[in-house]
Structures are given as structure tokens and as C-alpha cells.
Amino acid sequence: MLTDISTVRRPLDQANGLPNAHYIDPQVHEEEKHALFFANWAALDVASAVPENGDAKPIELLGIPLLLLRDREGVVRVFQNICRHRGMILVQEPSKIEGAIRCPYHSWCYSTQGKLVSTPHVGGPGNNVHPAIVRSELGLLEVRSHIWRDIVFVNIDGAADPFEMVNADLIQRWAEFDQPHYHGGGSSGFTLDVNCNWKLAVENYCESYHLPWIHPGLNSYSRLEDHYHIEKQGEYSGQGTLVYRQLEGDQGEKFPDFSNLSDKWNEGAEYVSLFPNVLLAAQRDHGYAIILEPTSQGTTVEHVHLYYSSTDTDQKLRETNADLWKGVFEEDIFVVEGMQKGRHTPGFDGGRFSPAMDGPTHIFHDWVAGKIENHRQLKAAE
Numbered sequence: 001m002l003t004d005i006s007t008v009r010r011p012l013d014q015a016n017g018l019p020n021a022h023y024i025d026p027q028v029h030e031e032e033k034h035a036l037f038f039a040n041w042a043a044l045d046v047a048s049a050v051p052e053n054g055d056a057k058p059i060e061l062l063g064i065p066l067l068l069l070r071d072r073e074g075v076v077r078v079f080q081n082i083c084r085h086r087g088m089i090l091v092q093e094p095s096k097i098e099g100a101i102r103c104p105y106h107s108w109c110y111s112t113q114g115k116l117v118s119t120p121h122v123g124g125p126g127n128n129v130h131p132a133i134v135r136s137e138l139g140l141l142e143v144r145s146h147i148w149r150d151i152v153f154v155n156i157d158g159a160a161d162p163f164e165m166v167n168a169d170l171i172q173r174w175a176e177f178d179q180p181h182y183h184g185g186g187s188s189g190f191t192l193d194v195n196c197n198w199k200l201a202v203e204n205y206c207e208s209y210h211l212p213w214i215h216p217g218l219n220s221y222s223r224l225e226d227h228y229h230i231e232k233q234g235e236y237s238g239q240g241t242l243v244y245r246q247l248e249g250d251q252g253e254k255f256p257d258f259s260n261l262s263d264k265w266n267e268g269a270e271y272v273s274l275f276p277n278v279l280l281a282a283q284r285d286h287g288y289a290i291i292l293e294p295t296s297q298g299t300t301v302e303h304v305h306l307y308y309s310s311t312d313t314d315q316k317l318r319e320t321n322a323d324l325w326k327g328v329f330e331e332d333i334f335v336v337e338g339m340q341k342g343r344h345t346p347g348f349d350g351g352r353f354s355p356a357m358d359g360p361t362h363i364f365h366d367w368v369a370g371k372i373e374n375h376r377q378l379k380a381a382e
Contacts (some may be wrong), residue, residue: 001027008369012362015351018369021316023197025345025351026065029297030203033062036368038156038275041163043278043291044068046150047076053111054097058089061154062294066143066150067091071112078154079345080141083108084116090140102141109251150181150307151278151289169232170274174282176261181287183306186315187322188306194333196340198277199368201302205271205279206338206360208239214331221245229359230272234367237360238272238280246285247324249317249341255285258309273360275367285309290324298340304329325352 007016014061018079021028035044042061049057050070057068058081067081067090081090083103090101090110100109100117109118116135123130144155146163146170153163160166162212171178182191208227214253222243229240244267246254259286269283279290286308304320306322342348353362 004025005369013355018365019350020343034370037244041153041155042153044154045325047147056091056095058091078143078145084138110140170236183312184318187319190304192302194300196290198300200336201292201340202273203361204332206237206273209357231359231363236272236274237363240270245270247321255313256310257284265313341365
């Protein structure tokens with residue numbers, strides 16, 4: 001099924017949003033998997049999920065079994081989580097690799113760098129070698145990866161431009177935050193299960209238009225009129241506020257600031273959707289990342305991680321902060337789920353954008369449509 005996305009790429013004041021099929025149709029979901037995720041830098045998990053050498057965590061990305069691993073040298077790697085012998089899943093649950101990664105089927109073993117190091121009885125009983133089995137050619141299949149702000153990004157097809165090139169503008173925009181970010185641990189990592197297509201979570205995060213009605217608590221001090229658009233065609237979009245209020249504990253305690261920030265961040269903060277699937281916050285004293293995991297065309301898991309400038313932060317204050325943000329994110333659930341239900345209405349044409357308020361959302365729709373058009377052109381040329 002090839003959808004008509006031509007009207008999506010029109011100028012903001014003339015454009016429609018993506019057609020319904022991009023939210024409810026499994027065939028379109030399959031096309032987007034390749035065009036939007038596998039051909040680009042998609043967020044997979046966080047490096048903090050494997051804090052120690054030898055830590056391994058199996059993850060699926062849109063049906064592909066992957067293995068997030070910190071090797072014996074401390075390098076975080078991503079492999080396809082399969083044995084090169086018969087395609088058996090290697091690691092079934094988060095674990096510590098003490099020696100080698102051993103396949104549970106025929107005991108082929110791999111180092112944490114992915115090298116094939118042992119092939120028991122491959123040449124017959126008692127013979128662990130065979131001239132046809134060249135170990136140096138049969139290591140684990142490593143997936144191209146990059147870490148930024150603790151987020152592990154992967155490029156499945158291996159053909160995207162380098163991460164630093166693709167995202168140079170945002171990296172420079174937030175260069176002041178190019179310093180250690182420490183995961184808060186415990187309650188600072190949580191998930192939300194949402195019955196919507198992942199793109200609706202991105203669209204909702206991009207804009208501040210909904211603040212007065214959906215987030216009245218936030219809007220009471222960081223008002224709609226205190227916000228500005230963040231728009232970078234083809235890369236990211238979001239919103240910023242000129243009024244950021246730090247959380248204070250019962251005794252007036254606060255989280256320590258990141259070091260050497262400019263005055264802009266004294267009362268300002270920015271919230272960006274980095275396409276395709278990670279939602280980010282830059283604030284003077286903490287930040288967060290929300291990695292969107294599409295589990296079907298109509299369901300998404302939001303993996304939320306909060307970060308601080310220091311390991312020396314108050315646990316109770318971190319827990320309060322996590323609860324506050326969780327409450328804010330939960331306020332959005334009925335909106336994105338309501339829009340998902342609305343996508344089953346045959347007469348809906350993708351909607352129209354407010355030229356004054358929906359620019360960041362249209363930036364995302366245009367990115368999606370552009371990537372799909374490029375994917376279709378490549379397929380047609382094969």
C-alpha cells in the first residue's frame with residue numbers, strides 16, 4: 001500500500017498531516033520501519049543500562065533481536081543477538097558475561113568483542129575445528145552505534161551519514177551540556193505503555209499549543225506565551241520556555257547545575273524531538289530522554305530516563321522529581337490515545353496545521369514524508 005503524502009510536504013499554511021494509514025495500517029508500519037528507523041539513527045536504549053564491563057541486555061528493535069553489551073574494555077557495543085551457526089538467540093535476559101557469550105544450542109562461544117572463540121565438536125566428536133568454519137569470519141554481527149547524552153543510537157542498515165554529521169546542529173545548539181550526565185537510577189527510569197502510534201507521541205511533544213488545557217499545572221508558571229518554537233528542517237523540532245522553575249525540597253535544597261552554563265539557561269529550558277524516536281530536555285539542573293519503542297502500529301512503550309549533573313544528589317528529591325515528570329507525561333496519554341482512535345475515522349484527511357502554533361509538528365510530518373519518499377525511490381530503482 002503506497003499512501004499519498006504529497007499534501008504533507010506543502011508549505012505549513014497549506015499542508016495536511018499524514019494520512020490515517022500511517023497510524024493504523026500494518027503495511028505502512030512495515031514501510032516506516034525501514035524508511036524511518038533502519039535507514040536512520042534510531043534511539044535504542046541508554047548506556048547506563050549496562051553500567052559494568054560484561055553487562056549484557058537483550059533488546060528488540062521493531063522485531064530485530066539485538067544485544068546491548070559493555071565489553072571487557074568498557075566499550076558499549078550493539079550486536080545482532082544471534083549465533084552465527086543456526087541463528088539461535090544468544091542472551092535471553094539481562095546478565096553478566098563472566099567468560100564468553102555461549103550459545104545455549106550447540107555451545108559456540110563469542111568474546112565480548114564479538115569474536116568467535118570456540119566451536120565445540122564442529123569437526124566431529126572431540127574435534128573443535130573444521131577447515132570450512134573460519135572463526136575470524138564468523139564473529140557476531142555488530143550493529144553500527146553511537147552514544148550521545150548516554151543514549152545509544154543505532155543505524156541498522158549501516159548506510160546513514162555519521163551521527164555527528166546528521167545531528168551537528170543540535171549537538172552545537174546544546175554544546176554547553178557536553179559534560180557528564182548521570183542517570184538518577186531507581187525511580188529515575190520508568191516506562192509508560194501507551195495505546196497510540198509512536199508518531200503521535202512525537203507530534204504532541206513538539207508543540208506547546210496544548211499546554212493551557214492539558215498541563216494546567218505547568219502552564220500556571222510557564223505559560224503558553226512564555227514559549228518559543230524550535231525548528232530545524234529535516235532534523236528536529238520542539239519548544240523552548242523562557243520560564244523554567246527549579247524543583248526545591250522541603251529545606252530549599254535544589255539539584256546542582258551543570259557547569260559553566262550561559263545566562264540563557266538561568267530561567268530557560270528546551271524540549272526537542274530528535275527524529276525519529278527520542279524526546280529530549282535540556283535544563284540547568286537536570287535533563288531527561290524519552291525513548292519511544294513502537295510495539296505495533298497502535299502501541300508504544302515510552303522509556304523515560306532522568307539525568308543529573310552530579311552523582312551527589314538527594315534521593316528523596318530525585319524521587320519527587322520523577323513523580324512530577326511522570327505526572328506530566330501521564331497527562332498526555334489521553335490526548336495521544338484519543339488521536340489514535342480518531343485515525344480510524346475514514347473522513348479525516350490528516351488535519352490542518354495552525355500556521356502560528358504547529359510549525360514544529362509540521363517539521364516532523366515533513367521529515368517523515370521526505371524519508372518515505374526517498375525510501376520509495378530507492379526501492380523503485382532496485
